[in-house]
Amino acid sequence: MCSYRPLEEGFEVILKLQYFTREEAEAWLEDFQRSSRVTLRKEQTFPNTKNKVRHNSYRVNMRCQHNTRNAAYTKKNTNCPAGLYLVVKKLSFSQNRRSRSKDGHIQEGLLTHVTIKHNHNHPLDSAEILKQRSVSKETVEKLEKLFQSGHSPCSALNTLKYDLQEELGDSYVDASADRSICPDFSFCYRLYNSIFKKTYVAASGDSVIQDLQERLVVYNNEQRETCGLMELTADGQIVVAFCTPLMKRIHRLARHSGEIVVIDSSGYCGKNSRAFLLLTHSAAGGLPLGVIVTKSESQNSIATGLNLLKTLLPGDAFYGRGELGPNVFMTNDCKALRQALQNLFPQTTPLLSVFHVLHAMWRWLWDGHHEVPVEDRQWLLDIFKKLVCARSPVELKTTYHQALLDPVVLKNQQYRDHLTAVFAQRRDWATCLCTGLSTWCETTNNFVENTVRILKDSIFYRLKTHTIIQLVDLICTRLEGYYTKRLLGVASGRPVRCEFQPDGVDPDRIVQEDESIYTVTTKTGGIYLVNISLGMCTCPAGSSGALCKHQHAVTQAFKLQEGHHHLPVTSFMPNKSLYEMATGIQEEVLTTSPPASEDSGAEEASVQSELDAEHVESRLRSMFDDLMDKFKKDKTFQAPLESFLSSFEKIHTDSNLISALSTFGKMESATSQNIQPTDDAHFESPLEDEQSITSGPPPKRAKSQQWE
Numbered sequence: 001m002c003s004y005r006p007l008e009e010g011f012e013v014i015l016k017l018q019y020f021t022r023e024e025a026e027a028w029l030e031d032f033q034r035s036s037r038v039t040l041r042k043e044q045t046f047p048n049t050k051n052k053v054r055h056n057s058y059r060v061n062m063r064c065q066h067n068t069r070n071a072a073y074t075k076k077n078t079n080c081p082a083g084l085y086l087v088v089k090k091l092s093f094s095q096n097r098r099s100r101s102k103d104g105h106i107q108e109g110l111l112t113h114v115t116i117k118h119n120h121n122h123p124l125d126s127a128e129i130l131k132q133r134s135v136s137k138e139t140v141e142k143l144e145k146l147f148q149s150g151h152s153p154c155s156a157l158n159t160l161k162y163d164l165q166e167e168l169g170d171s172y173v174d175a176s177a178d179r180s181i182c183p184d185f186s187f188c189y190r191l192y193n194s195i196f197k198k199t200y201v202a203a204s205g206d207s208v209i210q211d212l213q214e215r216l217v218v219y220n221n222e223q224r225e226t227c228g229l230m231e232l233t234a235d236g237q238i239v240v241a242f243c244t245p246l247m248k249r250i251h252r253l254a255r256h257s258g259e260i261v262v263i264d265s266s267g268y269c270g271k272n273s274r275a276f277l278l279l280t281h282s283a284a285g286g287l288p289l290g291v292i293v294t295k296s297e298s299q300n301s302i303a304t305g306l307n308l309l310k311t312l313l314p315g316d317a318f319y320g321r322g323e324l325g326p327n328v329f330m331t332n333d334c335k336a337l338r339q340a341l342q343n344l345f346p347q348t349t350p351l352l353s354v355f356h357v358l359h360a361m362w363r364w365l366w367d368g369h370h371e372v373p374v375e376d377r378q379w380l381l382d383i384f385k386k387l388v389c390a391r392s393p394v395e396l397k398t399t400y401h402q403a404l405l406d407p408v409v410l411k412n413q414q415y416r417d418h419l420t421a422v423f424a425q426r427r428d429w430a431t432c433l434c435t436g437l438s439t440w441c442e443t444t445n446n447f448v449e450n451t452v453r454i455l456k457d458s459i460f461y462r463l464k465t466h467t468i469i470q471l472v473d474l475i476c477t478r479l480e481g482y483y484t485k486r487l488l489g490v491a492s493g494r495p496v497r498c499e500f501q502p503d504g505v506d507p508d509r510i511v512q513e514d515e516s517i518y519t520v521t522t523k524t525g526g527i528y529l530v531n532i533s534l535g536m537c538t539c540p541a542g543s544s545g546a547l548c549k550h551q552h553a554v555t556q557a558f559k560l561q562e563g564h565h566h567l568p569v570t571s572f573m574p575n576k577s578l579y580e581m582a583t584g585i586q587e588e589v590l591t592t593s594p595p596a597s598e599d600s601g602a603e604e605a606s607v608q609s610e611l612d613a614e615h616v617e618s619r620l621r622s623m624f625d626d627l628m629d630k631f632k633k634d635k636t637f638q639a640p641l642e643s644f645l646s647s648f649e650k651i652h653t654d655s656n657l658i659s660a661l662s663t664f665g666k667m668e669s670a671t672s673q674n675i676q677p678t679d680d681a682h683f684e685s686p687l688e689d690e691q692s693i694t695s696g697p698p699p700k701r702a703k704s705q706q707w708e
Contacts, residue, residue: 001013001014001015001016002014002015002016002105007117007119008119009119009120009121010082010117010118010119010120011118011119012115012116012117012118012119013115013116013118014113014114014115014116015113015114015115015116016105016110016112016113016114017110017111017112017113017114018109018110018111018112019088019111019112020057020088020091020109020111020112021057021058021088022057022058022088024112025058025086025088025112028112029062029084029086030137032084034136034180036124037124037125037130037133037178038064038082038118038120038124039064039065039132039133039134040062040063040064040065040083040084041062041063041064041065042060042061042062042063043061043062043063043083044060044061045059045060045061046059046060055090056087056088056089056090057088057089057090057111058086058087058088059086059087059088060085060086060087061083061084061085061086062083062084062085062086063080063082063083064080064081064082064083064120065132065134066078066079066080066120066121066122066129066132067079067080067081067082076132078121078122079121080120080121080122081117081119081121082117082118082119082120082121083117084114084115084116084117085114085115086112086113086114086115087112087113088111088112088113089101089103089106089111089112089113090111091106091109091111127177130177130178130179130180131177131178131179131184132179133178133179133180134179134180135179135180135183135187136180136181139160139180139181139182139183140191142160142163143156143157143160143183143188143191144191144195146159146160147191147192147195147196149215149469149470149473149477150211150215150467150469150470150473151470151473152192152467152470153185153188153189153191153192154185154188155467155470156188156192157183157185157188159474159478160182161176161182162478163478164176164181164182166481166482166485208238208468208469209230209232209238211469212230212238212240212468212469212472213230215469215472215473215476216228216229216230216240216472219476223244223245225245226312227242227243227244227245227312228240228241228242228312228472228475228476229241229308229311229312230308231304231308233298233300233301233304234300235298235300237294237295237296237298237300237301238294238295238468239292239293239294239295239301239304239305239308240292240293240294240305240308240468240472241290241291241292241293241305241306241308241309241312242290242291242292242293242309242312242475242476243289243290243309243312243313243314244479244480245480245584246288246480246483246484246581246582247288247289247290248313248314248317249580249581249584250280250282250287250288250289250581251289251313251314251316251317251318251319252314252316252317252319252320253577253580253581254280254281254282254287254319254577254581255319256280256281256282256319257280257289257317257318257319257326258318258319258320258321258326258327259319259326259327259328260280260281260326260327260328260329260330261278261279261280261289261318261325261326261328261329261330262278262279262280262286262329262330262331262353263276263277263278263279263329263330263331263337263341264276264277264279264331264332264353264356273293273294273295273467273468273471274293274294274295274296274297275291275292275293275471275475276291276292276293276294276302276305276337277290277291278290278291278292278309280326282578282581284486284487284490284491284578285486287483287487287581288479288483289317289318290309290312290313291475291479292305292306292308292309293305293468293471293472293475295468297334297336297337298336299335299336299339299340302334302336302337302340303340303343303344306340306341306344307344310323310344324345324347324348325344325345325347325348326345326348327348327349328348328349328350328351329341329345329348329349329350329351330350330351330352330353331350331351331352331353331356332352332353332356332360333352333356333357333360333425333428338350350428351428351429352425352428352429353429354388354429354431357388357422357429358384358385358388359536361381361384361422362381362531362536364418365377365380365381365415366538370414370415370418371414372412372414372415373412376408376411376412378513378517378529379408380408380409380412380415381531383403383406383408383409383419384403384419384422386399386403387399387400387403387423387426387430388429388430390430390432391432392432393432393433395432396426396430396432396433400423403419404416404419404420483582484582484583487578487579487581487582488578488579488582488583490578491575491578491579491582505520505522505523505549505550505553506521506522506523507553507556507557509521509522510553510554510557510558512558516531516532517529517530517531517532518530518532518554518558520537520550520553520554522550528550530550530551530554532551532554532555532560537550537551627641
């Protein structure tokens with residue numbers, strides 16, 4: 001650093017750097033913008049021409065992107081005076097003639113001269129500014145790789161956001177506001193068009209088969225064993241089966257895999273694709289034993305998928321039972337799936353999952369085509385729930401006959417007919433009729449609910465935007481990593497949690513109707529019914545069984561334990577088994593959680609202890625006491641505090657408040673074109689009340705700021 005000069009707002013600094021080429025200087029400039037969160041645009045370039053040969057190897061003048069010089073007013077333009085001037089000097093010229101400059105820095109090899117004017121008139125960390133940054137090269141490379149894997153612009157952006165959530169954890173909220181890290185959809189679409197020179201069209205026909213075959217060959221080579229197979233059925237349907245190394249270890253180590261296996265496909269319906277997930281129970285919740293991806297739900301396709309999966313299973317699959325399969329398969333009411341299982345594993349007992357039966361009744365009742373009055377739906381669901389929870393055959397039969405005579409049932413003939421049809425299948429779902437299996441079935445419902453909801457939210461998120469190629473890519477690249485992280489977290493006593501930001505939900509407007517039913521009223525006036533025991537909500541996301549912010553708001557407001565928050569494992573054998581499942585290494589691990597004083601890194605941020613919360617609360621009270629004391633002793637604090645309170649009262653959403661708190665004390669002082677650090681969609685700049693900005697080029701800079 002050659003000189004440093006403080007300015008009225010900011011500073012000016014001159015640097016001499018040891019870079020010799022234009023490429024090196026541009027790489028430094030990119031690193032500078034990334035680390036400082038400053039976005040610069042070229043203001044003036046100095047290329048070599050036939051008529052004029054420059055004495056510098058490279059030179060460029062940069063301006064802040066918030067000095068746009070547009071003729072029309074834009075919110076982006078603040079006439080920011082900040083800039084950067086970069087020049088790479090020549091050390092030698094033609095005929096090996098060296099530079100005769102008397103600048104000692106050039107002789108020392110410091111050929112790159114940089115002048116930085118860091119006097120921005122806007123904050124650098126506010127959400128409004130961050131969303132206007134240029135997308136970084138690293139982000140572009142990630143998107144290009146996803147495009148090459150068969151993703152559309154929409155699914156690539158969703159996948160990128162998921163990866164950021166897994167990588168950054170609690171820091172994702174801040175990173176998602178930065179466009180250089182998390183771009184907008186329009187950029188993804190333009191990037192796709194610039195690469196492929198055409199609008200996105202999903203692959204079809206032979207190209208799909210070829211892409212899948214190539215992807216599976218690469219995946220199997222990476223795993224050094226056969227973990228994925230594909231086959232075409234007689235009617236030309238594509239079927240893909242997976243049993244990853246992690247799944248094979250779960251087969252061998254998870255005792256429950258030989259007892260009950262749940263096959264779930266509810267909600268996993270994409271663009272002509274469906275994923276069947278085989279799950280078993282563990283101390284870490286539901287764990288996968290295999291995945292089947294098909295393009296149809298025909299019995300032929302499902303049977304082909306199960307046969308493919310059977311060839312991938314290890315010899316000690318299902319905890320040593322092998323080709324016999326588990327004792328019980330629990331499925332939804334899919335006749336093709338149940339028949340295929342009966343043919344392939346004749347010694348197992350097929351049952352309908354109570355979880356899926358209750359969800360199916362919920363969806364049937366809330367379907368407007370069945371003309372069930374809104375005020376009767378919950379009562380009719382409770383009647384059916386009593387049937388499902390019957391503890392003996394006598395109680396089941398008595399409850400059914402009482403239901404048929406119920407006045408509400410009598411006036412809803414469609415429901416009465418549907419109840420009769422479902423009751424006729426009672427041997428498939430009534431646990432009281434399954435001798436010796438009732439305990440297993442009752443235990444299974446919890447982990448099925450937990451796993452299905454977690455997967456819908458974390459793995460097969462927004463599956464309707466994914467084709468079969470994209471779905472296979474998700475399984476190959478992300479499914480195993482997600483469960484490895486989950487197993488290691490539970491084994492070490494730090495379970496991974498799924499957090500929600502319930503923006504728009506007022507906890508004071510949540511009303512408990514009965515033991516499991518809650519009415520949630522949002523700030524915009526929307527009313528949603530939440531059944532916490534079923535994990536269902538009448539919102540679009542919750543009606544399919546996925547987690548939603550309304551369910552999360554209920555659990556937080558009434559201090560309920562969410563099903564997907566699993567307790568840490570404390571015994572040695574579960575710890576060792578979970579660690580071996582995750583890593584494949586037979587090694588002893590810690591039998592207890594690390595002490596509180598040990599630095600546990602970013603993972604502990606998601607399970608912050610009550611002691612940390614009390615510490616933050618104590619510091620917050622101390623800060624307000626200090627401000628109050630200064631206000632009483634020194635009246636010069638009155639005007640700034642009034643300004644602070646006025647700004648605080650203008651913030652109406654939690655996300656805006658989080659953004660303001662995160663940037664407090666970090667923003668640069670601004671001139672009259674100040675910008676409020678908020679991500680409000682209705683952001684208004686104070687410049688709107690001023691006159692239009694004069695168009696045309698800015699005045700020429702002083703000669704002292706230019707180089708020959």
